[in-house]
Amino acid sequence: MPNPTPLARIRQDVQGMHAYAVQDSTGMLKMDAMENPHRLPPELQAELGRRLGGIAINRYPGARVDDLKTALHTWAKPPAGWSLMLGNGSDELISLLAMACDIPGASILAPVPGFVMYPMSAQLQGLDFHGVPLAPDFALDEAAMLAAIAQHRPAILYLAYPNNPTGTLWDAGVIERLIAAQGAQSGLVVMDEAYQPFAARSWIENARANPAAHRHVLVMRTLSKFGLAGVRIGYMLGDAGLIAEVDKVRPPYNISVLNAECALFAIEHADVFAAQAADIRAERAALIEALAKLPGVTPFPSEGNMLLVRVPDAAKVFDGMKARNVLIKNVSKMHPLLANCVRLTVGTADENAQMLAALEASL
Numbered sequence: 001m002p003n004p005t006p007l008a009r010i011r012q013d014v015q016g017m018h019a020y021a022v023q024d025s026t027g028m029l030k031m032d033a034m035e036n037p038h039r040l041p042p043e044l045q046a047e048l049g050r051r052l053g054g055i056a057i058n059r060y061p062g063a064r065v066d067d068l069k070t071a072l073h074t075w076a077k078p079p080a081g082w083s084l085m086l087g088n089g090s091d092e093l094i095s096l097l098a099m100a101c102d103i104p105g106a107s108i109l110a111p112v113p114g115f116v117m118y119p120m121s122a123q124l125q126g127l128d129f130h131g132v133p134l135a136p137d138f139a140l141d142e143a144a145m146l147a148a149i150a151q152h153r154p155a156i157l158y159l160a161y162p163n164n165p166t167g168t169l170w171d172a173g174v175i176e177r178l179i180a181a182q183g184a185q186s187g188l189v190v191m192d193e194a195y196q197p198f199a200a201r202s203w204i205e206n207a208r209a210n211p212a213a214h215r216h217v218l219v220m221r222t223l224s225k226f227g228l229a230g231v232r233i234g235y236m237l238g239d240a241g242l243i244a245e246v247d248k249v250r251p252p253y254n255i256s257v258l259n260a261e262c263a264l265f266a267i268e269h270a271d272v273f274a275a276q277a278a279d280i281r282a283e284r285a286a287l288i289e290a291l292a293k294l295p296g297v298t299p300f301p302s303e304g305n306m307l308l309v310r311v312p313d314a315a316k317v318f319d320g321m322k323a324r325n326v327l328i329k330n331v332s333k334m335h336p337l338l339a340n341c342v343r344l345t346v347g348t349a350d351e352n353a354q355m356l357a358a359l360e361a362s363l
């Protein structure tokens with residue numbers, strides 16, 4: 001008899017995995033996770049509290065979730081014939097897509113370094129993941145991407161627009177050609193616009209300009225970086241027929257009534273969040289300028305609320321900043337292209353000053 005242990009019933013590959021690490025940030029300035037540093041003004045906090053207090057939490061989520069779908073659809077202005085589905089954060093949508101596309105031989109392709117959930121969703125669902133390295137300046141390697149699409153015929157191509165952790169908003173012409181190549185082999189393309197509030201462009205505009213070329217393209221967004229990271233609302237837009245199929249694998253009550261109400265409240269006060277995003281974009285420009293003046297420090301251009309920065313010694317900078325109570329992300333071991341790179345979230349003017357001082361002292 002083998003030694004009986006319930007762990008034997010857990011997949012070996014899962015037992016070999018590391019859990020998604022959330023760094024302990026108690027008492028720290030939290031600049032590691034692209035959270036919006038701004039909170040709601042006190043009068044809006046009170047109003048939201050009253051609204052949440054009045055919700056029938058004894059009932060399963062119902063029509064209010066449909067109100068949220070309508071509000072987000074109106075807000076995003078997709079092409080005619082597109083519909084929208086909701087996820088408990090876009091992380092859930094990424095998992096659901098892998099599940100929906102789990103046909104024998106199916107794979108997922110994305111440029112690397114990129115968002116960790118793309119390979120993770122593939123692995124958990126038992127799909128192959130193909131990562132295609134970016135160019136050293138973090139542009140898409142068009143030839144390598146086209147070759148990988150032809151070779152692997154992936155079910156899903158993920159393009160984060162802009163990319164995490166590099167902040168790059170890739171060339172639209174290259175993306176158009178990748179979308180066409182993926183369409184020619186009947187694959188899907190997901191444009192992941194988690195950082196849309198801070199970016200100069202949205203791919204929704206390209207889809208609206210040429211809907212026929214976008215029948216296999218999904219646009220994914222989240223309210224997390226927008227300012228509701230704690231609320232967990234992601235959404236995905238695409239051709240109604242395609243969305244209807246993916247929506248079938250969604251757990252029926254994945255959006256809580258509290259999350260839905262918070263998100264509706266945020267959309268009603270979109271002007272407040274737009275002002276916060278404008279402040280963050282202005283702070284981003286100031287931060288790049290200040291970082292570029294530090295010896296041996298290279299900030300890369302960013303269209304998100306984060307900056308990828310090359311420093312002389314990433315481990316030393318991370319540890320030094322942590323000792324000064326500033327938590328950032330050391331991404332230097334994620335991919336060879338990120339050697340000695342750290343990722344900083346753009347905060348308020350005060351937070352950025354504190355972060356800069358800690359970084360300078362840690363060089």
Ligand SMILES: *Cc1c(COP(=O)(O)O)cnc(C)c1O
Pocket residue numbers: 088089090091092115160163164192194221222223224229233234
């Ligand atoms: C943060 C992030 C997401 C996931 O956000 P959720 O909080 O799960 O909605 C998705 N894609 C990218 C590229 C991200 O950086």
